Each structure stands twice: as structure tokens, then as C-alpha cells.
Amino acid sequence: MPGRYQVTFGEVELLRDLDRPDGWMLIRDGVPQSYVDLTDPTYLDFSYVQLIAAVIDCLPEGPLDAVHVGGGACTIPRYVSARRPGSRHIVVEPDAGLVQLVRDQLSLKSVPRLKVRVADGRAATAALPDASADLFVLDAFTGATMPVELATTEYMTEIARVLRPSGTALINVADGKGLPFVKRVVSTVARVFPHTALIAEPGILRGRRFGNVILTAAPGQLPVEALTRRAAGGLTQARCVAGEDLTRLVAGAAPINDGDAVLAPVPPADLFG
Incomplete structure (x- = not known):
């Protein structure tokens, strides 16, 4: 049912999509957090989620063992399970009330081979096995x-x-003009992973507006050519930046370490209306 619901950490709102009878948006603190279509999990409404899916579609075929830190309405696990039957998911979400709401109202039980762990991201990740x-x-x-x-x-x-x-x-990283936070996160990721790429809409890359940037990283090679084509030709047209172009974009930004005083970017007050 649409409405406002108390969860463990505050209040969320469920809104029905008037254009799609089984489409639902989850809003938290005035920020749209998730969108799911309960009968078509391959329908993705948010542009940054479309970019995440574009990267996943470039990975080798077959089921995936996936970890998702940040649960929301579990849009990406639903998508992966629909596109890659047999995939297994561990979803980490610290808000137990939100998890229960999604189970009750948004058919979470219908997603096969999905386990939810109510914990913060770092603690849950530390408990996962190697490789x-x-x-x-x-x-x-x-x-x-x-x-x-x-x-x-x-x-x-x-x-x-x-x-x-x-x-x-x-x-998924959000940032505004000049992408100072994104650049530091890219530098951090590149210190750990041999291969890194960035995907974002041109307006965000040029600093014209606040928005989401998707970083992809891997121990082995990334399918950069496929990512470039998929990003440019998708519903959300975007650029893929890798190699020397990514090095120039980062321009010597320092990695982020535990204990560093870093201010994460805050979006403009009117971004979400």
C-alpha cells in the first residue's frame, strides 16, 4: 500500500507509479532511493541504475554470486536474477525495519536465492569469505x-x-561541480584494483550538475570497449573513461584512508524538488 512507514532509522514513503501499475518508488528523507517494477524486474527507472545494469550486461554470461551493500528495494538483485537465472545474492542493509517493509510490501520473497544480512557494510563485508x-x-x-x-x-x-x-x-558515487570527491574515490579504488573505469552522463562529467558516477573495478581486465559501446548506446547515454583519460581526470587526487577528514558532497537543496 502507498503511504509513509516508520522503519528503524526514520521514515520512508512508498509511491505507486501512475504510469506503470506494478511500479513502486521508495523515498527516504525526501530522496528517491529505489524503484522496482514487481512484474518486470528488468525495467529500470533511475538512470544510474541503468548504468550499473549496463556494466553487468557486459560481464561473461551465466549466473553470478553477488554481494550488494546497500539494500533499498533490491532493484539490482531482482534485475540480475531475471537476466541471469541461478544467481545468488547476499544483500547488506543496516535498517531492519526497511528490510521487513520491502519483504511485506514489495515482494522480496519472490526473489530467488537471496539472503539479507542486517548489518553495516564494513562489518558484513569483513565476515564474507575470501574469493x-x-x-x-x-x-x-x-x-x-x-x-x-x-x-x-x-x-x-x-x-x-x-x-x-x-x-x-x-x-555508485554522487558528486557535483569538479567531481572532487569522485576523483578521490577513483584514486582510492585504483590503489587497490589494477583495472578501473568510470561511467557517467556527460553533463555530470563536465560538472554541469550534481549526479551519480559509476566506478567499475576488477583484479583482471575490464571489457572497456564493450562498456564504452553499451554506455553510449543505452537509454541513459553516458561516457566510459578509462586508462590515461581516467588518470588525467583524477589529476593526482589523494586516496582516502581511514581517519582522513573528508567531507562527502551534499546535493543542492532543490535537486529532488
């Missing part, structure tokens, strides 16, 4: 801000430990 995941999706936000403790060298090292040698990490 146990093909895909690691980090999409955790407090409001519209990425927690800095999930953007450090130490945490990226934990993600690398959990990934298999053929695995891929996807990291």
Missing part, C-alpha cells in the same frame, strides 16, 4: 551522501579480498 563473489555492488547512501567509511582504501581492500580473480566491483 566468494563474482560481483560486488556498493550502492550505500545516507540520504544522498555516500558514507566516507565505505570509500576508503581499507574498505576497498576488503572488497578486493571478497572478489574472485575474475570478479567485478561496481561503486
Whole structure:
């Protein structure tokens, strides 16, 4: 049912999509957090989620063992299970009330082979076995801000430990003019992973507006050519930046380490209306 619901950490709102009878949006603190279509999990409404899916579609065929830090309504696990039957998911979400709401109202039980762990991202990741995941999706936000403790060298090292040698990490970062926070996160990720690429809409890359940037990283080679084509030709047209172009973009930005005083970017007050 649409309405406002109390969860463990505050209040969320469920809104029905008037254009899609089974489409639902989850809003938290005025920020749209998730969108799911309960009968068509391959329908993705948010542009940054479309970019995450574009990267996943470029990975080798077959089911994936996936870890998702940041649960929301579990849009990406639903998508992966629909496109890659047999995939297994561990979803990490610290808000137990939100998890129960999604179970009750948004058919979470219908997603096969999915386990939810109510914990913070770092503690849950530390408990995962070495080389146990093909895909690691980090999409955790407090409001519209990425927690800095999930953007450090130490945490990226934990993600690398959990990934298999053929695995891929996807990291959602939001930033504004000049992308100062994104540049530091890229530098952090590149210190841990041999291969890194960035995907974003041109307007965000040029600093014209606040928005989401998707970082993809891997112990092995990334399919940069396929990512470039898929990003340019998708519903959300975007650029893929890698190699020397990414090095120039970062321009010597310092990695983020535990204990560093870093201010994560805050979006403009009118961004979400």
C-alpha cells in the first residue's frame, strides 16, 4: 500500500507509479532511493541504475554470486536474477525495519536465492569469505551522501579480498561541480584494483550538475570497449573513461584512508524538488 512507514532509522514513503501499475518508488528523507517494477524486474527507472545494469550486461554470461551493500528495494538483485537465472545474492542493509517493509510490501520473497544480512557494510563485508563473489555492488547512501567509511582504501581492500580473480566491483558515487570527491574515490579504488573505469552522463562529467558516477573495478581486465559501446548506446547515454583519460581526470587526487577528514558532497537543496 502507498503511504509513509516508520522503519528503524526514520521514515520512508512508498509511491505507486501512475504510469506503470506494478511500479513502486521508495523515498527516504525526501530522496528517491529505489524503484522496482514487481512484474518486470528488468525495467529500470533511475538512470544510474541503468548504468550499473549496463556494466553487468557486459560481464561473461551465466549466473553470478553477488554481494550488494546497500539494500533499498533490491532493484539490482531482482534485475540480475531475471537476466541471469541461478544467481545468488547476499544483500547488506543496516535498517531492519526497511528490510521487513520491502519483504511485506514489495515482494522480496519472490526473489530467488537471496539472503539479507542486517548489518553495516564494513562489518558484513569483513565476515564474507575470501574469493566468494563474482560481483560486488556498493550502492550505500545516507540520504544522498555516500558514507566516507565505505570509500576508503581499507574498505576497498576488503572488497578486493571478497572478489574472485575474475570478479567485478561496481561503486555508485554522487558528486557535483569538479567531481572532487569522485576523483578521490577513483584514486582510492585504483590503489587497490589494477583495472578501473568510470561511467557517467556527460553533463555530470563536465560538472554541469550534481549526479551519480559509476566506478567499475576488477583484479583482471575490464571489457572497456564493450562498456564504452553499451554506455553510449543505452537509454541513459553516458561516457566510459578509462586508462590515461581516467588518470588525467583524477589529476593526482589523494586516496582516502581511514581517519582522513573528508567531507562527502551534499546535493543542492532543490535537486529532488
